[in-house]
Amino acid sequence: MKLSVAIADTNALPSAFVVFRGIGTSIKKAASMGYDGVELALKCAEEVDRDLLSKWLTESDMKVSCISTGQVFADMGLMFTDADLERRAKVRDIFKDIIDLAADFGRMVNVGRVRGRIGSKPKEQAEQLFIEMARQLCDYAGQKDVTMILEPVNRYEIDFVNSVEEGVELMKKVDMPNMKLMPDVFHMNIEDTTIGKELADNIDYIAYIHMADSNRLAPGWGHTDFGDIICNLKQVNYDGWLSAEILPKPDPDSAARQAVQHLRPLIDK
Secondary structure, eight states: OEEEEEEEOTTSOTTOOOSEESHHHHHHHHHHHTOSEEEEEOSSGGGSOHHHHHHHHHHHTOEEEEEEOHHHHHHHOOOTTOOOHHHHHHHHHHHHHHHHHHHHTTSEEEESGGGOOOTTSOHHHHHHHHHHHHHHHHHHHHTTTOEEEEOOOOTTTOSSOOSHHHHHHHHHHHOOTTEEEOOBHHHHHHHOSOSHHHHHHTGGGBOEEEEOOTTSSSTTSSSOOHHHHHHHHHHTTOOSEEEEOOOOOSOHHHHHHHHHHHHHHHHHO
16 A cells, blocks of 8 residues: 655645645655655646656655546536536546546546535436546546546535445446546545445445545544554555545644654554
């Protein structure tokens, strides 16, 4: 298992859910703390200078674990479940550009709240709108060996796909080999019956995992049993990324350092 930490550029919205800001300095800092990679939070592919990103990664012997897209929803309000054809075309184009970037950096693209809401429409309609968009993007991503990863998010933040179980059922309906789940143990603590066992039982559908404690702080600063989670993941031979998507409190450095210092010994044990 490999560890990464969520970062963004300095021009990202204040609401961007990341630990560090400033891509070059963040990569260097994460490497010095013992991380294996960084998760890039972007709202469009043009935010990144490919040559500089490649240089920074090489200098620090780091990888991009995935590209996350929360700002596509938070900044532009775009969603897979939007029925408006013009807005659907816009989100599709943005994701295609991000997929192109991911083909060179990380090969995974997160779908968080940008998957959209059910809202006032029938659930079946929202689901079908999502499936249509997901299949189109998976077709495009498959040509570039990129995997799309859907993150179940708790009911207090969105009304569509809250639990791992709901995510698995939707993955079965999408039925694309490069569409997987990206569980976040913070959301699982709210929505799922168990965490470690649920991850192990559904590992065939899981490609990436967000790690945050029960209070959204760094692992070890809440009541989540990360030892049990990692033990369950080892039992099913999970060897993918564990990414710290946590509140940068009391300050970014302390949060990032706590996460890696708590998780690394459990992985290496």
